[in-house]
Amino acid sequence: MSEADDLAYGAGQRARWEAGRSASAESFRAAGVALGWEDRGVGDSYAVTAEFYDLLQADEFRRLAERLIRRWLGTPEVGVLDVGAGTGLATALLAEQAGVVVHAVEPAGAMRAVLLSRLAGQPHLLNRVRVHAVGVQHVGLKAVADFAWCVNTMACLDPLERAEGLAAMRAALVLGGRLVVQRPPHRLEPPWELPSRRLGDDLYTGQVTCADAGPGKALWRFVYRVTRDDHVVREARESFEVHLAEPWAFADELRAAGFDPIAQDEKEIVVALARR
Numbered sequence: 001m002s003e004a005d006d007l008a009y010g011a012g013q014r015a016r017w018e019a020g021r022s023a024s025a026e027s028f029r030a031a032g033v034a035l036g037w038e039d040r041g042v043g044d045s046y047a048v049t050a051e052f053y054d055l056l057q058a059d060e061f062r063r064l065a066e067r068l069i070r071r072w073l074g075t076p077e078v079g080v081l082d083v084g085a086g087t088g089l090a091t092a093l094l095a096e097q098a099g100v101v102v103h104a105v106e107p108a109g110a111m112r113a114v115l116l117s118r119l120a121g122q123p124h125l126l127n128r129v130r131v132h133a134v135g136v137q138h139v140g141l142k143a144v145a146d147f148a149w150c151v152n153t154m155a156c157l158d159p160l161e162r163a164e165g166l167a168a169m170r171a172a173l174v175l176g177g178r179l180v181v182q183r184p185p186h187r188l189e190p191p192w193e194l195p196s197r198r199l200g201d202d203l204y205t206g207q208v209t210c211a212d213a214g215p216g217k218a219l220w221r222f223v224y225r226v227t228r229d230d231h232v233v234r235e236a237r238e239s240f241e242v243h244l245a246e247p248w249a250f251a252d253e254l255r256a257a258g259f260d261p262i263a264q265d266e267k268e269i270v271v272a273l274a275r276r
């Protein structure tokens with residue numbers, strides 16, 4: 001098959017799959033069954049990263065989350081929204097500290113698997129968390145929270161998804177509700193190393209490089225290695241398309257979605273209030 005045939009075949013397959021998908025999705029919806037199919041792309045992502053995420057990134061993230069939650073959570077009375085809950089690091093902290101339901105929104109199956117395992121290991125949290133297996137732009141929650149948390153996630157959303165996602169967060173919040181959100185990055189970052197961890201005799205490491213992927217986009221490549229006696233015994237890779245936004249442009253997007261930015265915190269954190 002030539003490359004052109006291959007592309008045409010792929011497009012035909014995709015069209016047939018899309019047609020089948022909407023027909024079946026329609027019948028499931030009619031029966032009131034929630035489908036996450038719109039998120040099929042992101043649903044499959046983090047398949048490699050989920051395994052290494054907590055081992056290599058939890059300590060640093062937990063320190064940041066604990067500090068931000070201490071400073072900004074207050075005492076929610078309606079509910080909490082955790083957008084891009086990932087492996088549930090912040091979800092568990094929020095559920096421990098807020099006496100209301102935490103809506104954890106996480107479209108990627110691999111990350112959700114870790115999130116659910118974390119919750120399963122903490123039975124006292126089980127009735128405080130509701131998991132939504134869709135992208136935030138499809139979550140459809142209305143006035144269920146007075147605190148929303150979206151850290152380390154915005155970069156995954158393209159500009160349209162970002163606008164829809166912010167509008168969905170606004171809809172999920174009651175008037176005056178507080179949003180703590182990490183802005184998307186606005187430039188390419190130099191390569192960096194994730195904190196390494198020893199597990200038995202093995203050393204787990206992770207490297208991240210960042211490449212230009214066209215206007216407003218970057219490709220973040222994660223390489224995970226397991227080393228024993230200075231020999232690499234395993235290597236796994238995953239790349240993510242990351243969407244960039246200038247800080248001022250993101251502030252405008254927040255306003256357009258019905259938020260008033262009121263404060264900044266370090267690590268690109270913006271605090272905003274839901275307005276009418």
Ligand SMILES: C[S@@+](CC[C@H](N)C(=O)[O-])C[C@H]1O[C@@H](n2cnc3c(N)ncnc32)[C@H](O)[C@@H]1O
Binds near residue numbers: 152
């Ligand atoms: C880098 S991880 C961060 C997870 C968690 N917030 C943390 O900091 O540990 C980004 C998460 O956002 C999720 N995500 C991607 N697109 C999303 C969307 N449209 N709505 C909600 N979450 C999304 C990914 O599946 C992933 O779990």
